[in-house]
Amino acid sequence: MLNLSASEENYLKAIYHLQAGGGNVSTKALAESLQARPASITDMMKKLDAKKLLHYRPYYGFTLSPEGRKAALGIIRRHRLWEFFLAEKLGFAWEEVHPVAEELEHVRHKKLVDKLDAFLGFPRFDPHGDPIPDSKGRMDKAGTVPLSELPLQQPARVCRVAGQSSELLELLREKGIGIGTRVEVRRRFTYDGSLQVQVRPNRSETISAQLAQTIIIEL
Amino acid sequence: MLNLSASEENYLKAIYHLQAGGGNVSTKALAESLQARPASITDMMKKLDAKKLLHYRPYYGFTLSPEGRKAALGIIRRHRLWEFFLAEKLGFAWEEVHPVAEELEHVRHKKLVDKLDAFLGFPRFDPHGDPIPDSKGRMDKAGTVPLSELPLQQPARVCRVAGQSSELLELLREKGIGIGTRVEVRRRFTYDGSLQVQVRPNRSETISAQLAQTIIIEL
DNA sequence: CAGTTTTTTTAGATTCGCCTAAATATTTCA
DNA sequence: TGAAATATTTAGGCGAATCTAAAAAAACTG
Numbered sequence: 001m002l003n004l005s006a007s008e009e010n011y012l013k014a015i016y017h018l019q020a021g022g023g024n025v026s027t028k029a030l031a032e033s034l035q036a037r038p039a040s041i042t043d044m045m046k047k048l049d050a051k052k053l054l055h056y057r058p059y060y061g062f063t064l065s066p067e068g069r070k071a072a073l074g075i076i077r078r079h080r081l082w083e084f085f086l087a088e089k090l091g092f093a094w095e096e097v098h099p100v101a102e103e104l105e106h107v108r109h110k111k112l113v114d115k116l117d118a119f120l121g122f123p124r125f126d127p128h129g130d131p132i133p134d135s136k137g138r139m140d141k142a143g144t145v146p147l148s149e150l151p152l153q154q155p156a157r158v159c160r161v162a163g164q165s166s167e168l169l170e171l172l173r174e175k176g177i178g179i180g181t182r183v184e185v186r187r188r189f190t191y192d193g194s195l196q197v198q199v200r201p202n203r204s205e206t207i208s209a210q211l212a213q214t215i216i217i218e219l
Numbered sequence: 220m221l222n223l224s225a226s227e228e229n230y231l232k233a234i235y236h237l238q239a240g241g242g243n244v245s246t247k248a249l250a251e252s253l254q255a256r257p258a259s260i261t262d263m264m265k266k267l268d269a270k271k272l273l274h275y276r277p278y279y280g281f282t283l284s285p286e287g288r289k290a291a292l293g294i295i296r297r298h299r300l301w302e303f304f305l306a307e308k309l310g311f312a313w314e315e316v317h318p319v320a321e322e323l324e325h326v327r328h329k330k331l332v333d334k335l336d337a338f339l340g341f342p343r344f345d346p347h348g349d350p351i352p353d354s355k356g357r358m359d360k361a362g363t364v365p366l367s368e369l370p371l372q373q374p375a376r377v378c379r380v381a382g383q384s385s386e387l388l389e390l391l392r393e394k395g396i397g398i399g400t401r402v403e404v405r406r407r408f409t410y411d412g413s414l415q416v417q418v419r420p421n422r423s424e425t426i427s428a429q430l431a432q433t434i435i436i437e438l
Numbered sequence: 439c440a441g442t443t444t445t446t447t448t449a450g451a452t453t454c455g456c457c458t459a460a461a462t463a464t465t466t467c468a
Numbered sequence: 469t470g471a472a473a474t475a476t477t478t479a480g481g482c483g484a485a486t487c488t489a490a491a492a493a494a495a496c497t498g
Contacts, residue, residue, distance in 0.1 A: 007485065027446055040486055042447055047484095059446060059493060090334040100328050107322045115309040226455060246476055259456055261477055266454095278463060278476060 002051060002071065006106040009075050010034065011044050012053060015064055016072035024061035073137040079105040080126035080133075081116050087127040088120065094127035094178065095169030129160030129179045129216065145219075147183065147195070148212035155184045160216040168214060175205045183217065221270060221290065225325040228294050229253065230263050231272060234283055235291035243280035292356040298324040299345035299352075300335050306346040307339065313346035313397065314388030348379030348398045348435065364438075366402065366414070367431035374403045379435040387433060394424045402436065 018025045031038045049056035053068035082104040086092040131139040143159040187196040193209030237244045250257045268275035272287035301320040305311040350358040362378040406415040412428030
């Protein structure tokens, strides 16, 4: 089994998220996502290519190899299990768990992860609504329908939030929206794409088009 | 608050343990304890002295400053809380917890540590019987009487084990000795200092002088 | 399609934590 | 006390992960 540094793990994870199913990632996109300079990305891509964790073609971009994807899923598994632990067992608010899990995820002990998984009752989703890969890297599909596409008057439930910046989470908290919240779109303003949304039985909020795209719902 | 690297934390922790209450630590002792070369120790001592975490006098040795001691206690607190968590909540055997806690201890989030402490019920001792510092750095005293000094026929309870090498822990497991085990010395062989010990009601084991020194008991 | 802009890579430097080898200080002891 | 042994420090180097500045490739665009 390959021994990866925390840095290498962060690169793999970021590429996995940027690929989102397939496709090629550019130096610039990865540099932005990791808050690093493009030159640093190029350096690391050469290294990860040499380790066969991804395919790198200069000036073209990179794609995770099967081994790279497997490694990324392992990291994501650890991240989301720790998020679940922090929220469920330690009583962290869901918007606080991400940065702490960023650090805990790099403790690589197979036995620790599997025992943690069992202790938590093999949860399938983390507090943000994202699916947790099992020990073989399999996971449920995350919902994909954003609130912006929900038809009027159709009740739905928030199942995921596509982002974890503190600004986003603060805004959601303000509007009373979290995983599991019942929502229903009352009006759609075509001028700016904003929505008037019924939140839980008796609360009405205005939601910008941008925000409505990050709130993922299921019917 | 000073931001310490995992390496710096390991140095502080090792010095704290070597000081054991007071006194001066030598380059060689620290090098052995950390499995590093003396030259590396000198480098780091200069750095930690500059950060005012310890007092370093070339060719003489070093001692933690009050801030260094405080930092070390914080690291030990995290280490022992994670050990407790691993054994108590995840079902690790007590001899397995140390290496995993070595990594978890470097995740420095005040809130994480304090919430973990509360979740565990503010435990006072880790699975090895060592006391866990509270959030202010205070802790109970560990027992100090080794089994080698227990008078004959006097029943006692194992409260701590002074060491955590896998070899030591394997031997203890073999002899059926853990924290809380009732023991009583039946015979003492002056030739080699070995003991014949009654372990729990109905088991008799021979314990070498060396082993008897690492088993700490209370009456 | 040729110049301009953008993206990417290369070259070279820096910091951290470690190393080896050599120099130097301290301690031991004959 | 002076030579040998031991401990410590200094000097210089290395790999990892970053950076800046400059060169080169690719992509736009008038």
